[in-house]
Amino acid sequence: MGVKIGVVGCGSFSRSFINLFKAHPDVEKIVLCDLDPEKVKQRGAETGIENFSGSLDHLLETDVDAVALFTQNWLHGPQAKQALLNGKHVYSAVPMGITLDEIKDIVEAVEKTGNIYMMGETSYYYPDVIYCRNKYQEGAFGDVVYTECEYYHDWDHGLYDVMKRRGGDNWKWTAGGPPMHYPTHSVSCFVSMTGAYLTKVSCQGFSDRNKDGYDLYGEGKNEWDNSFSNESALFSASDGSAVRVNEFRRIGYPGTVRMSVFGTEGSFENKSTESSKKGCSWMTKQQSERIVLDDLLECKPHAINNTDGENAVVDEKPVNFAKIQPVDSLPDSFKKMNSGHFMSHNFLIHEFIQACYHRTMPCNNAWMAARYTIPGIIAHESAKRNGELLMIPDFGNPKY
Template identity: 30%
Template sequence: MTIKVGIVGARGLSTLQGFKMIPDTEVVALCDLDGDYVQEAAAKHDIPNTYRIFEDMLDSDIDAVVVSTPMQLHVPQSIQAMQAGKHVMSEVTAGVTMDELWWLKETVETTGRVYMMAENYCYIPENQLILNMVKQGLFGEVYFGEGEYLHDIRELAFRFNRAGGSGNSHPTWRNYWQLGKRGAFYPTHSLGPVMQWFQGDRIRSVSSFGTGWHTDPRFRQEDTSITICQLESGKLIKIRVDCISKRPHNMAYYTLQGTKGCYEAPRGMGDTHKISLETGDDAHGAEKWRPLSDYAEYMPDRYRNATDEMKSAGHWGGDYFIVEDFVAAIKGERMPAIDVYDACEWTAVALLSELSVMNGGRTLEMPDFRNAKSYAEQIMRF
């Protein structure tokens, strides 16, 4: 049986090559309000059916939908798709309000459809290598991690890339739902991989702080936002989001600290992934850096055996393996790798962060999306 996939959002085709490489899977439909663009993209990628109306695509015989539209459409379209009997892979973030996250969780539970958030930074090879090393106990007990997303996106906030003056009269959705928000509006790239390293833990509370407005006062988003997530275990994760400052991009910086060693991703200027682990014959071995490549034998087998075609799918092969996991979940071979509960919790960091930074860094409790069974349990405590 061939799994037929439709993609909504013709400018978000990062999963397309992965679907093309997986047997018994075919992208048969593409939907976008821009009629000319959707026709052009479908012709370029040999997609047979195009739609401008999302409901029309849902009425077709597709089995699954990839939601790659702007953030504010993710939950409405995911819910529509699941209610129409389709499985869903949604781009990040999962939603833009707390109510949406509860609707999303409830829809997954009532429809029984597969829902998976497409947080492809979890699938970056180095992040998978660290995850496997955590599982092997090489870091001992992990207790602190960091993630940073440094990416100047100001030019994407307007339809035409003009700086200043009347040229800024055509704001895009990013002007409102990203740079129009305070706090860690886009946390999942930074948070997702680190949360997976803290095996089975959950976020208990969120506190967020901003630097103020210095670089570009057109935007409500502050130059830098720092968010502290305290886990149920008491351990800490620190997130930095900076999409305003004038600096080189660094969208995948991570650190991890455990009782037996630590890891740091590159900072730039020739830096490399590095690791320091305690050794049996050197009590101070954890104070010496080694390149992460020295531990390549801990890379998961499917990454070590990946073909050049798989690696070319994007994000160093991550865009292939995330699709592979989604298809496997549809077939019932495994649970979704990033399920609706992960999606809601990681996304809720953005929403709680906004409230926290607007209240002087006040700590807010994270609702328990996995275990909350009633409306009364859908609460946030200050």
């Protein structure tokens, strides 16, 4: 018997995931769920799926084994807890939650029920992050001393439309949230590479000047009374290194998620933008030793292995994996499917279905997701207090 999964939220982001669930050999049944019946109907017509539900509350009363949350970002925490306590495994789009209590509740619900929780952190499978994780495991950095992580997504890069769609008529109330409440794309790069976690933070905020006429930021203008459109934090990590994280939403720069890592023996420098992983290199103390990594890290068609041993380019339908991505770990159907965010969706969905089917621990489990998310929540508190150094709570390593 395969996994029966309910996809909650038939908005924009879940689209490519529904096709992946459909193509996974260990998925038995998919139920499409949204509060808006039109969206469910439309997605059903596109995918041929005929099982529908009108709300998460209703879905939790059905026989699905797991739910995948693609709802608005500020809803994930309470919805994940509700699903876990109702006996379901949970895949959640980022972020895990937006308050410390929401995250604590999820970790406790996982510990109490033994159900699987996984956060779909796309950065985890980005080619540059995989490269750094491999290098770290080889010991090639020596001791990591300093890491820079950043997520730049300017309002003019489609963000107004996204927040209008997610927030509805009252969209401004949720649009001007603290940038550090969406920290997982950047923070996870460091945490998932080293396994170290962030212990202390001092953060500065840039008070938005509201020149776009929307007046999204400031006291009384959003749910969080937040003034900052950009936040920059300096963290201490449990391995003794320093980590600088920028979360910018008002920035004259191409959109990007990226990390550069500096170690006592080797360093990885990343000058890529969101559209490509070109511009990454590996360096050591030797002036002449600079390895350009474009060929290894760029997502573009190249040869892949099928399980029958054939080494073939799927040239009638090119797939865009980077050479460094572990394509062999995927089911054959996933090797032939393109997806978003540097092909990370394929790996995330396979990881989650495997976890549900074989009861294994996903890499992006509740305890790791907490370590990706809580640092940003505390960083924003520090920014509100003009950079006061604050300690970051930690819920520890996976418990089972």
